[in-house]
Amino acid sequence: xxxxxxxxxPAGGAGALAVVVILALALVGPxxxxxxxxxxxxxxxxxxxxxxxxxxxxxxRDVLSRLLHGGRSMLLxxxxxxxxxxxxxxxxxLVAALAPGPVETALMxxxxxxxxxxxxxxxxxxxxxSGRGAVVIVAAVGLxxxxxxxxxxxxxxxxxxxxxxxxxxxxxxxxxxxIACREILPNITKPLLADAGVRITTAISLxxxxxxxxxxxxxxLADWGLMIAENRSGLLLQPWAxxxxxxxxxxxAVGVNVTADALTQPGRRYGGTPAAIEGGRQ
Amino acid sequence: xxxxxxxxxxPGRHHPFLMLCIRRSxxxxxxxxxxxxxxxxxxxxxxxxxxxxxxxxxxxxxGGTPExxxxxxxxxxxxxxxxxxxLGWIGGLLQGDLGSSLVSGRSVTDVIGxxxxxxxxxxxxxxxxxxxxxxxxxxxxxxxxxxxxxxxVSGVAVAAQALPEFVxxxxxxxxxxxxxxLLPAVSLVPPGxxxxxxxxxxVLPVLSLLSVMAGQSIRxxxxxxxxxxxxxxxxxxxxxxxxxxxxxxxxxVPNALGPALQLLAGSISWLVGGIVVxxxxxxxxxxxxxxVQAIISRDVPVVQALAFAMAVCTLAIxxxxxxxxxxxxxxxxxxx
Numbered sequence: 001x002x003x004x005x006x007x008x009x010p011a012g013g014a015g016a017l018a019v020v021v022i023l024a025l026a027l028v029g030p031x032x033x034x035x036x037x038x039x040x041x042x043x044x045x046x047x048x049x050x051x052x053x054x055x056x057x058x059x060x061r062d063v064l065s066r067l068l069h070g071g072r073s074m075l076l077x078x079x080x081x082x083x084x085x086x087x088x089x090x091x092x093x094l095v096a097a098l099a100p101g102p103v104e105t106a107l108m109x110x111x112x113x114x115x116x117x118x119x120x121x122x123x124x125x126x127x128x129x130s131g132r133g134a135v136v137i138v139a140a141v142g143l144x145x146x147x148x149x150x151x152x153x154x155x156x157x158x159x160x161x162x163x164x165x166x167x168x169x170x171x172x173x174x175x176x177x178x179i180a181c182r183e184i185l186p187n188i189t190k191p192l193l194a195d196a197g198v199r200i201t202t203a204i205s206l207x208x209x210x211x212x213x214x215x216x217x218x219x220x221l222a223d224w225g226l227m228i229a230e231n232r233s234g235l236l237l238q239p240w241a242x243x244x245x246x247x248x249x250x251x252x253a254v255g256v257n258v259t260a261d262a263l264t265q266p267g268r269r270y271g272g273t274p275a276a277i278e279g280g281r282q
Numbered sequence: 283x284x285x286x287x288x289x290x291x292x293p294g295r296h297h298p299f300l301m302l303c304i305r306r307s308x309x310x311x312x313x314x315x316x317x318x319x320x321x322x323x324x325x326x327x328x329x330x331x332x333x334x335x336x337x338x339x340x341x342x343x344x345g346g347t348p349e350x351x352x353x354x355x356x357x358x359x360x361x362x363x364x365x366x367x368x369l370g371w372i373g374g375l376l377q378g379d380l381g382s383s384l385v386s387g388r389s390v391t392d393v394i395g396x397x398x399x400x401x402x403x404x405x406x407x408x409x410x411x412x413x414x415x416x417x418x419x420x421x422x423x424x425x426x427x428x429x430x431x432x433x434x435v436s437g438v439a440v441a442a443q444a445l446p447e448f449v450x451x452x453x454x455x456x457x458x459x460x461x462x463x464l465l466p467a468v469s470l471v472p473p474g475x476x477x478x479x480x481x482x483x484x485v486l487p488v489l490s491l492l493s494v495m496a497g498q499s500i501r502x503x504x505x506x507x508x509x510x511x512x513x514x515x516x517x518x519x520x521x522x523x524x525x526x527x528x529x530x531x532x533x534x535v536p537n538a539l540g541p542a543l544q545l546l547a548g549s550i551s552w553l554v555g556g557i558v559v560x561x562x563x564x565x566x567x568x569x570x571x572x573x574v575q576a577i578i579s580r581d582v583p584v585v586q587a588l589a590f591a592m593a594v595c596t597l598a599i600x601x602x603x604x605x606x607x608x609x610x611x612x613x614x615x616x617x618x
Contacts, residue, residue, distance in 0.1 A: 011437065113316040118596055120555025121589050125324035127577050128585040205446035209559055212448045213574055228452055232563075235467065239460060246452045250445055257444035 012262025018255035022248060026071025035062040037069040037222035045231075045238040057231050057241045059220075067244050070222035074249070077134060077216070078203040081141035085199075089146040093153025094180045097161055108154070111147035119144035119206055127215045137216040141206050145199055152195045156188035163187075197260020204253050224249050303605055310601040317593045318375075322368050325582050325589075358384075371586070381583035383576070390587045394569050396473070401568035403477050405557055407484060408491040409550065415496050416546065420503025421538065425530060427508045435500065443497030447556045451490035451563040458486060469564040477566075487560045494556060495549045502545040507538040540610045547603035551596045 005013055035041055040060045041052060048055045054063035092111070096104040114122075123140035130136055160166060161184060169183045210216040211225030219230060224245035231241035355361045359370070374381060380390035419439075423432040442450070459467035469483035477484055510516060511534055519529045561570035569588060576584035 110316070113313055113320065116313060116551070116597055116600055117317060117320065117593055118551045118554040120558060121321075121593055122324075123555075124573065124577050124585060124589055125321055128580050128582060129325045131580065132578065201444045205444075206555075208446045209448060209555065212446075213559065213562060215574075215577060225448070228448060232452075235455065235460065239456060242452060243456055246449045246456075249449045250453065253444040253446065253449070254441045257440055261440045 007263065008259065009262050009265070012259050015255045015258030015262065018251050019259060022071065022252040022255065023075070025068065025248070026075050029068030029071060033065040033068040035065040037061070037066055038220045039065070045234040045241070047238055048240055054240045054244050055238050057227070057238070058234055063227075063238075063241045063244055066222040066227060067224070067248065070224045070227055070245060071248065073134075073217055073221065073223045074204065074207055074211070074225065077137050077207045078141070078200065081138045081207065082145065082199060082203050084138060084142035085145035085149055088142070089149030090153050092146070093150040094157055094184065096150065097154045097157035097184075098176055098180060108150070111150055114143070115147035115151075117144075119202070120209070123206065123210055123215065127210075132215050132218065134217060137207055137210045140210070141203050144206065145203065148195075148199070152191060153188065156191040157184050160184050160187045194264045197256060197264065200260070201253050201257045204249070204256070208249055299608065302608055306601055306604055310597055313597050314594055317597065318372060318590055319368070321586055321589050321593065322371060323364075325586050326364065326367070375587075375590070380587040383584050384581050385576075385579055390584050393572055393584060394588070397567055397569050397572065400471060400477055400566065401557065401561065401570070404484065404487055404491075404561070404566065404568060405553060408488050408495070408553065408557075411488065411492060412495055412499060412549070413546065415492065416499030416503055416549075417539065417542070419496075420500045420542070421507050421535065423500070424504040424507025424538065425511060425534065427504075427511070432504075436504065439497040439500040439504075441497070442493045443501065445494055445497075447490055447494050447559040448563055450493050451486070451560055454486050454490055454493070455563075467564075469566040471567050473567075483564075483566075487564045487566055490560050490563070491553065491556050495553060498552070499546055499549045502549075503538065503542045506542045506545075507534065510534050510538045513537070536610065540607045543603050543607050543610070544600075547600050550599050554592050554596060 041062045042056050042060050044060045046056045052062045092107050096107045122144045126140045127136050166183050169179045208225040211223050212229045217223050227245040382389040423435040426432050455467045458465045471477045519533050558570040561568040573588050
């Protein structure tokens, strides 16, 4: 515990606490919600009362219940997208580092083009090509992250691949896959983690944006991004229906970023790699 | 480091910068071609084509007969193989024909028409304000690294950077429009007038864009500056007794700004997505309403044209930033 708090510092500690609170809210929320996500409890846009602590939304559903139900989808989609991106991007980066020459060029050049494409356009193109839905969000957010991840993994793996223990493994005649998994991967976790914070923030942001614009999940599903979009017309009457999910997303995103920033400060555990800052929001 | 043969040998030797410009522009054109292919393939090759979309929309009783589908495909030119359709699309783009909407039948140029100007006003204002804010605050806090001023700026930047645009915009509306009542919550522009005629409607959209983009740009400039401040040549300059003000302006600023420019270009690529969201939140009459509607109704030609245009803008900005960096930092011209 003390090691953890030393690794984070005061700001990072507050950020981590905020993330844990929102995660708990999103994961446990559906079990403790007083009403169902689609259940109507009264008139539309009723201000907070002792019955409905956060009031009701545009269809008369309980905002608090929908808030408790609506966090899971954002977390799930972000995790799925990043999992996909790390799997594919990591594999590409490792292969590119271990097989220089034409293979590397064939793998990395197309990714360079993808890297120059704004993430929103990747989403727009895929959503047009195959229709709206959760799968498209995962694919688009994953695809937008693959080039950056492949680059970070390749750079880190190239640095490690000239070390003695990798050469020893090569000399022992081990297969490339074994070298990649056993000798290289365990030794590049530090730059990968330094880069991960920005990616999580970006993924949350893009998933939320897709749902807000109506390109992903569809009503009547409860989702924080969707809740903001559908209750915006009642902002003057019942601001809590919009502000509550907005604050949840804000606290989660800021919390993740502050924690990651604290961990990657020079002198801290994962510090010293400017990649996290340079990588920006790719 | 091996020298670039194009920069050191041949007739280009005396004009390395010119050669670099040509090389970089060619690379940009190649990337543009690749992007056009990506956009076309992404929107057109995935299962389900425009004919399906039109028929499911027109016939409320679930699509048309296979014969109708085939006839419509032939009419839309969808029965030819995709490489041919791709070349046709590119040929049209080169002649200024962006295609026409599947939904309304109007040409894309017509659909976007007057709205493009509004979007450019918003994007331009945000960019023009972004550069001085990012560079100024980034340099300022990078030079005084670790002191209270830097901590405040960096802390705010880390928080602002993380916010999705629609959340930042919603929170800004809540504070400035609902609680304070200072600014309008929506940015309606009567048709035929310019948003610049009523600058107050631009304030919140621009602030939403800036709060997110400036956060990351400030951090990038700050990171570069704090690196340069600790470099040997800056230490030597100080040891020589050069006044601090001159050390900053002569040695730190140019060396910190060069690389930071490329990173600024990166934030502009994020602006492309941000502006769509912000326009939606404030009901601002730019191109994003058409774009989002086109995505939802799978109006392929409109999305293709708009996505390609936005991608070309991004690539152009990246290329320009690369060349500007080389122009600013002479060392890069010979480094290869």
